[in-house]
Amino acid sequence: METVWNNMKTVLKDVMDNKNFSLWVKPLQFLDADEDTIYLGCPNKFSRNWMQENYSSFFQSQLSKIGCNDHKVIFKVLPHKESIKCNHNGGNGNGRQLILPNMPKKIRAGEKYLNARFTFNKFVVGENNEFAYSVSKALANGSHFPYSSLYLMAQTGLGKSHLIQAIGNTILKKNPSAKVLYITTEDFTNEMIYALRNNLITQFKNKYRKVCDVLLLEGLHFLSGKEKTQIEISYTLDSLLNDRKMVIFTSPLMPEEIPNMKKMLISRFTSGVITSIEKPNFQTRLNILKQKALEREISLPEDVACFMAENLTQDVRQLEGSLDSLKAISFFLKKEIKVDLAKQIVKQITPDKHLAAVEDIQKVVCKYFKIDRDALKSKSRKKIITYPRSIAIYLCRRYTDKSLESIGHSFNRNHSTVLYDEEKIKKNIKVDDGLRREVEFLCRQIEDRIA
Known part of the structure; x- marks a missing residue:
């Protein structure tokens, strides 16, 4: 089976440009195989995720070309000792993953980083998110705003993480010395447990109650049933809000809909502005596609954009994924971006589903x-x-x-x-x-x- 992989690499080298082949394919190592699966090792987790998201279908098509229609490829992360040996398979000669081009800059906010691409300028505004956008921007810019807390409610992939990080990025751009802490409730819980076990709870409380100027807290629904974390967050919010500090929350659920949530915490979440982001309508989806295509340097014909906007109705991530697939197939297979190619992408993303009862x-x-x-x-x-x-x-x-x-x-x-x-x-x-x-x-x- 390793011979199959070597043959496939030869095919890939012919159809891919040298830079992408050296960056993504060369570092891969053959790990194992069974009757219908080839297991390939990636140098790190990012490489594995990138390969899964951007190359799985492409690899599958290349396998078919060499007569392995029934085979599939599974990407795994190499153990550390193996990954540092991979200079003979490619890379930059020292066994480390090559520096990735055009990766988004990250801005430190506490223990986590904000994505520098998440700005208000790059957020596509439509009827579904106009109020959430306006409130977020007003809060970030320090406009005359009577509230210091904001609750962004939206399902996955609709832009709540973009907005909360845009708030943080805007504040830090205006005031680089501001203490902006961006964290998920899961990480907050883990950090609190670590502090309790290591006699660091005083430092933990001081970090979030005294040092913090702006708290960006993602994924409140994970607080469900976590009584001690809920109590700690309640005290933290009391301290921050009493000092007129800024607090922004995100969740796919309204506060009162989160199971096993204490009433005292629900009242704190609802003390400021609550806004929701709905699924984008056709015009907003069309604008999103055009904006994302521009960012990705994709020349997207109007009829292709309209077709995709009409048929991809789930969320922003689905639209972004369709553009990435469109660009990859067009680039690697030398196909012009037309409606027929868009139809193939849409069919892959939204296959006909047989529903169960x-x-x-x-x-x-x-x-x-x-x-x-x-x-x-x-x-x-x-x-x-x-x-x-x-x-x-x-x-x-x-x-x-x-x-x-x-x-x-x-x-x-x-x-x-x-x-x-x-x-x-x-x-x-x-x-x-x-x-x-x-x-x-x-x-x-x-x-x-x-x-």
């Missing part, structure tokens, strides 16, 4: 976990029930077109609980191999039923 998904999950369907609908909080229930809800969101309310009704839950469970499984599946394998197995079971 909620009841069938419940049956598959119950059979696997050996529990009764009534248990999924019960009020039980035991892990043996809540764990399969969360997975079942996640699968319903993936394999049905039912609304949050409809799915919630099928499990005797409200729509916010459905959204919370979906987000939780999406997040955990990336770090928990056991969960990932269980979900993949259940996905195959469901797909076999609806095939």
Whole structure:
């Protein structure tokens, strides 16, 4: 199978320009193979993610060209000891990944960095986000604004992270000495636990209550059920707001919809301005595509842009992904950007889905976990029930077109609980191999039923 990979590299070298081939393909190492899968090692996590997102389909097409239609490529991160040996496979000769061109600058904000590309100038404004944009900009520019806190509510990929980081970038540009802290609630929780275990809680409290001028707190829905973290954040907010410091929050849920959230904390979240970002309409999607194409130096014909805006309706990330795919295929396969090529991209991104019934998904999950369907609908909080229930809800969101309310009704839950469970499984599946394998197995079971 290593011979197949070597043959494929020869093909890739012919169709790719030297810079991209040296940067991305040369550092790859053949790790292993089975009957239908080739495992390739990447020097680092970024390289693996980039390859998965930008080259998976391209590699698949090249495999087909050399007669390996049934094979797929899996990218893995090389162990450190292996990655530093990879200078014989390419790179810059010292075993390190080459410096990436045109990577976005990052601005330090506490322990995390703000993406310098997330500015108000690059945020495409439409009917769906106009109020959120205006309030965020006014707050960042220090305009006469009667509130010092802002709650940005939006689903994934609609721009809330762009706006919260644009606020931070604007403040730091105007006042580089400002103490802007940008952090997720998950990282805040982990930092607090570390401080407690290492007798550093005084320094931790001082950092967030006294030193901080602006707190940018992402992902409030992860506070659900974390009582001690909720209490600490309550005291932190009291201190900051009493001193008229600025606090910005983001979440896909309204404060009162986050399960197991203390009332005292809900009142603090709702003490300022609350605004939501909805899905973009056709005109806004069209403007987003044109703006992102300009940033990526893509010459996007009007009819192609209109076709994509009409058919890609999910979120901004979907639009960005379609442009990246369009550029890659056009560049590597030397194809002109026309509507026919856009149709191929749209078909890949939004394939025809065979939908499953909620009841069938419940049956598959119950059979696997050996529990009764009534248990999924019960009020039980035991892990043996809540764990399969969360997975079942996640699968319903993936394999049905039912609304949050409809799915919630099928499990005797409200729509916010459905959204919370979906987000939780999406997040955990990336770090928990056991969960990932269980979900993949259940996905195959469901797909076999609806095939």
